[in-house]
Amino acid sequence: MSEPAAVAQGADVVASIRDVSKLYRLEGQEVRALDRVSLDLRRGDFVAIMGSSGSGKSTLLNVLGCLDRPTSGSYVLAGRDVARLDDAALSRVRGRTLGFVFQSYNLIPQLSVVENIALPLAYRPRQPGDHGRCLALARLVGLADRLGHRPTQLSGGQQQRVAIARALVNNPALILADEPTGNLDTATSHEIMDMLAALNRAGRTIVLVTHEPDIAARARRVVRLRDGRIESVTENPADDRESHTGDS
């Protein structure tokens, strides 16, 4: 889980977007979802993206997640320019360098816990330690005793923990969490946030989209978007980010 802290300034940047714009055509009208946004994510960064609906935060997450290509601008992810890759290459990038955590967990209902965790591994060549890795991650998120369960047999918090384990299984350079606590009650939300914070402390780079200030407060930096532009970037003081439940 732990990675050596990068010292070199250049190698320190995991993801870098420069002047990224995204235009949509909606009923003949051009909508500028992102307007020349630039953002650097360093290794070990923990960024919360906030903004009202329509501010472009989903579009930014989709671009960062290689689910969408920017209309203009560059995106270098883990040392590779991915802004102009084709669909198949983007799929490979997603499968090998990114981890996703969604608001509605997005587990596949017919697969068991361990199979859901292993899902990203299905789309890359098999490696010898794969199964052991899945088991270790299940243990990490506290679900070692529910490996054979189906997602429908788990609570929301448990499902999100499975999703976090799944996001880690391919050892991603960047974890993208899209409102991961949106469907959870307060106590469970903090549990999940504790888990993400712990992963960040262990060196994971995490981007979190949320509209809840107390969730955003757990990140190192908060990026506010408004009308497709970055309105402000604020650093959270370290003591504010402490866990409320403190189980990590």
Next chain:
Amino acid sequence: MSIWQQLRAGVRSLLLHKLRSALAVLGILIGVTAVIWLVAMGEGVAIQAQRQIEALGATSIIVRSIKPPSDPNEKASDGFGIAYGLLRADEDRIRTNVPGLVRAVPLRQISREVRCGERALDGVVIGCTPDYFAANKLAIARGRGLSDHDLDRCDNVVVLAHEVAERLFPIDDPLGAAVLVGQEFYVVVGVAAPRTAAAAIGGSLAARQFDRDVYLPLSTFRARIGDRIVAEQQGSWTAETVELDQITVVLADLARVPATADMIRDLLKRYHKTEDYAVVVPQELLEQAKTVRMMFNVLLLVIAGISLLVGGIGIMNIMLATVTERTREIGIRRALGATRGEIIRQFLCETIVLSGAGGLLGVAAGFLCRPAVALALRGVESLLPRVWAALPPDIRGLDPPLVPWSIAVAFAISVGLGIVFGLYPARRAAALDPIEALRHE
């Protein structure tokens, strides 16, 4: 993911909707079974027909007398009744002119009562030469067959068909006994072995039965019964003069059969004013039967193909529903690294599992064809005897053999259908935008 894992994953996904998957499988099953059954039945009927034609002998040509349509203006050749048909001279002409002739078997035939004491039956009296037995593959079970000696002396001897002997002599030994054929007594010298019916020849559709035959030497037939047959019909007397009813010409070389048949037609044409004869070539019937059989098979395959097509459409329908229903799953997989190709492969795998399962079960059901047909025929025989009697013998004796190529073809087509009809839904799944798919409720 390996193919094996993918197939397993496919089965798991399909088991989420057991009834729906089962119905899709059923559609293919019926199609595959239809192919195998229909081909088997077509083959069964064809084999029956072919066997009957082959029983006539592929190297033989059969020349038969045919009563011409009555012509009131024409004077009967004999002044009383009409004369038609093959002549003894025709037989001589064939014997002298046809090259490569193995034998020419002339015969006369008439219906007469055959009686022994109290027991009697309507028999078919056949005047023939010793060659007749060889030409018709009739074996002698007891006693002896007709000999040249019998013919030379015009002896009153008779050989009985197996069934006739059984009817007239249920207990006693028929050999040496006297039977009354028409008004004359004949001494039984032999009993033929049982022989199944042969195919119809000429214009008549009825199969040639052998079970009511009594065989006389041809010369005895001529001396005792004669060429002219007088019969009372609706109060008036009619007479027919026929020298020979049939000449079976057997050749040594199969290849010469068509040419020789043409030659015999020419030869007879020269001596007969009206066409009071027919030349039947079993080999031609055989060729015809093969053509008919091929057409039949094509027809059956078209029918079976249609049912497979319907099964394929059923699969496509179900896969389209599945893709719509699992849009979110597709979005998840795409987000987690699946390429379009991998999504296509996943859904194709599922359709192939469906169609392959249908194909395998269809082949299994195909193996049931023979017992099922046998059971159905036995059912008709015992429950609906009247229907049974009306069935043509080809159907009554139907024993559909399993045709190996039909199994391979049916199974291959079913899997192929899975690919063809699965491709469109799979491509549709792969074409989904992952962002949209993830948002799908």
